[in-house]
Amino acid sequence: MHELSLAERVLRIAEQAAQQAGAQRVTRVRLAVGALAHVAPDTLQFCCELAARGTPLEHTEFTVEQTPGAAWCEPCGQTVALQRVGQACPHCGGYALRITGGEDMQVLDIAVI
Numbered sequence: 709m710h711e712l713s714l715a716e717r718v719l720r721i722a723e724q725a726a727q728q729a730g731a732q733r734v735t736r737v738r739l740a741v742g743a744l745a746h747v748a749p750d751t752l753q754f755c756c757e758l759a760a761r762g763t764p765l766e767h768t769e770f771t772v773e774q775t776p777g778a779a780w781c782e783p784c785g786q787t788v789a790l791q792r793v794g795q796a797c798p799h800c801g802g803y804a805l806r807i808t809g810g811e812d813m814q815v816l817d818i819a820v821i
């Protein structure tokens with residue numbers, strides 16, 4: 709499952725951040741996934757909780773936000789927002805789009821104590 713491998717990556721990033729900060733515990737990890745990333749925020753959150761079980765991150769709160777996708781529309785000559793893959797340009801209805809954002813996952817912040 710794609711989300712589970714992402715979740716494991718998130719846990720490693722959080723563990724490293726906690727170590728570097730000399731923290732006791734990671735209390736919260738805030739993530740953002742792009743609308744075009746083929747990752748469901750709910751599923752990613754669940755997978756993080758699942759992957760954290762039995763680890764020092766067991767009681768960490770995970771939140772996942774979704775950020776809109778973005779693409780460059782050649783006919784419009786501008787960047788447009790996309791909510792999903794395969795969507796037409798909201799301005800001209802065309803498909804001459806080059807995806808420029810919203811395909812990735814980001815760790816927004818990691819709270820430690």
Ligand SMILES: [Zn+2]
Binds near residue numbers: 782801802
């Ligand atoms: Zn357009």
